[in-house]
Amino acid sequence: MEQLLLSPSPRLSGTIRLPGSKSISNRTLLLAALAQGKTLVRELLDSDDIRHMLGALRLLGVTIEQVGNSRDFVVHGVGGAFPVKQAELFLGNAGTAFRPLTAALALMQGEYQLSGVARMHERPIGDLVDALRVAGADIRYLGNAGFPPLAIAPATIDAGRVIPVKGNVSSQFLTALLMALPLTGEAVTIEVVGELISKPYIEITLNLMARFGVKVERQGWQRFTIAAGQSYLSPGEIHVEGDASSASYFLAAGAIAGGPVRVEGVGRDSIQGDVKFADTLRQMGATISMGDNWIEASAPAGGLKALDVDLNHIPDAAMTIAVAALAAGGTTTIRNVESWRVKETDRLSAMATELRKVGATVEEGRDYIRITPPAALTPNAEIDTYDDHRMAMCFSLVALMGTPVVINDPKCVAKTFPDYFEVLASLTR
């Protein structure tokens, strides 16, 4: 197994340009593929999750051209129906590819199989399948009930009824239904049963759908209605913002190791909920400033403060707070993150195990984690990353606390940020 030793660098400052947003890249690709007309998608993220979406769309008969060696792509929209009616798709561990493609393909009157890596086959999808079945979809489980892999067959779809969906396991199920059901042309009502988690991701979905010409009326977070006869139309061009979750590691770096560290590509104008990570860092005492398209963080004179916070609205960037808590005075509690258990790994368990390796006292609850830093961090801890890009990126912050740390299998960052460690090293010491 590859290991990366990060030597201590207690001071850090500089500016980095963020890679494109995963959430915006994969939504935009799917909407552009389904739309009528050509879309120029600018500054698409280059990572495993996006390669899975690109590869799947091409297998489904969508023409997508890269502009030279740039990250700009021209997507030739198919106007609502994929030309290829039989395909086997492998989608790695990309939730933003697997869930939305399941919903879109369930409406396509074709024979499709969708699978992923072993961990994807442990990540739930039953709530989405149940909702699609109410609309008439024919979806079978090829392994365990409620989980991928899936087989989809042609079916008579009737979306003109209330489609209920549970929202307490992943918001991606609601996102998938919202993006796919307008393809039926029927008047659609989706009703969220119970609590909805990760709400800001629904705002990204609605924002991008609107740019492709489909309006959704919503009553709070409970009821979403789409008027009949709407269809996706290319807006011509979409620019992909920088990734706000990827920004969290650099902003935390500035807040821990002096700074200022500036990230370019997201700011006040962002449609990503994870820009709110900056507010949490500010509550920890960091100095934050923000422009339309950049955010900057510096360390406070007296060190970071511990917090007791509900981070359900930023589940991905919340992991960065868990590791930043090692640099805070006192005990930090992160609440309402049960969804961590069904992501790339069981992140509550993985985070607790690895934080203990650097000497922290950790309490792991069903849906919370409580972290008390040690008087001195344990040097050269070997951090397991569980094929979870965010575990690798978060724990790099330990080196900024003046303690050397070893990251096992560092290349797992390829899911969303293949050159993360090079970009981190580019900040001046």
Ligand SMILES: O=C(O)C1=C[C@@H](OP(=O)(O)O)[C@@H](O)[C@H](O)C1
């Ligand atoms: O819709 C999206 O782009 C995402 C939604 C979130 O998942 P959940 O809704 O499962 O929390 C987030 O963790 C994931 O990285 C991306």
Ligand SMILES: C=C(OP(=O)(O)O)C(=O)O
């Ligand atoms: C949860 C994540 O990924 P996915 O889109 O596969 O759900 C993540 O990137 O942290």
